[in-house]
Amino acid sequence: xxxxxALKSKLKxxxxxxxxxxxxxxxxxxxxxxxxxxKLTIIDDDRVETDNLQRQILYDLTSVGNYKCDVVKxxxxxxxxxxxxxxxxxxxxxxNSEKLLKEATIIVDCxxxxxxxxxxxxxxxxxxxxxxxxxxxxxxxxxxVFNYNGGKSLTETFANAQxxxxxxxxxxxxxxxxxxxxxxxxQVNEVVKILQEASTVLQGKLQVFNLSxxxxxxxxxx
Numbered sequence: 001x002x003x004x005x006a007l008k009s010k011l012k013x014x015x016x017x018x019x020x021x022x023x024x025x026x027x028x029x030x031x032x033x034x035x036x037x038x039k040l041t042i043i044d045d046d047r048v049e050t051d052n053l054q055r056q057i058l059y060d061l062t063s064v065g066n067y068k069c070d071v072v073k074x075x076x077x078x079x080x081x082x083x084x085x086x087x088x089x090x091x092x093x094x095x096n097s098e099k100l101l102k103e104a105t106i107i108v109d110c111x112x113x114x115x116x117x118x119x120x121x122x123x124x125x126x127x128x129x130x131x132x133x134x135x136x137x138x139x140x141x142x143x144x145v146f147n148y149n150g151g152k153s154l155t156e157t158f159a160n161a162q163x164x165x166x167x168x169x170x171x172x173x174x175x176x177x178x179x180x181x182x183x184x185x186x187q188v189n190e191v192v193k194i195l196q197e198a199s200t201v202l203q204g205k206l207q208v209f210n211l212s213x214x215x216x217x218x219x220x221x222x
Contacts, residue, residue: 004107007192011037014105015104016040016041016104016191017045017104018032018041018042019110020044020109021044021069022056022068022112023109023136024110024134025072026072026184027184028188030057030076030079033080039085040076040083040084041085041104042073043088047066048068048189054096054220058072061072067124070087091116092120095121106132107124107129107131109131115155117156120180121147121153124153125153130145134187136179138211141209143186144202145205146203148203157204204220205218205219
């Protein structure tokens with residue numbers, strides 16, 4: 001495991017792409033910015049809506065109607081003006097993934113969209129770079145890492161991936177803001193562990209927490 005100063009240096013040299021600027025994405029990009037990541041790509045084609053404000057911490061009433069990427073970029077630069085931020089007001093697809101994800105060394109999945117997850121997974125598998133997945137629903141969160149150090153992809157791990165992942169949607173599952181905050185913290189922690197080359201990276205494992213039951217567990221994935 002690398003030391004703190006070495007981690008800071010490595011963060012400055014790291015290019016992370018975050019797909020989705022909703023609840024998970026807001027928490028994740030804010031933490032990455034405060035940690036001092038050197039380059040950040042953010043991808044989201046949505047505009048801010050009033051009902052986003054409960055759990056999407058980078059927006060307020062003055063943000064409503066604006067593109068999320070534009071607001072996020074402004075908010076992050078207000079906290080760290082040395083970070084290089086590229087934003088794309090586009091929906092990630094198999095047709096534009098090479099352009100939007102180009103040169104990223106880690107990709108963080110902050111979507112609630114099964115099709116986008118497949119695109120991220122396929123790109124990461126092809127480029128042999130890690131994909132950090134997080135999903136939330138009700139009081140529960142799931143975190144895992146795929147395609148890290150030659151490890152399995154999402155689709156190789158889950159034969160029924162569509163059934164497992166497509167129903168996670170913050171808007172439909174009444175997820176509370178504290179669930180999203182904890183899940184994004186776990187996600188950023190995986191970024192740090194990957195950069196530290198830690199033995200505890202969640203490749204081949206699934207971290208699950210349920211706040212209503214006070215449960216935190218890690219499961220081995222086959």
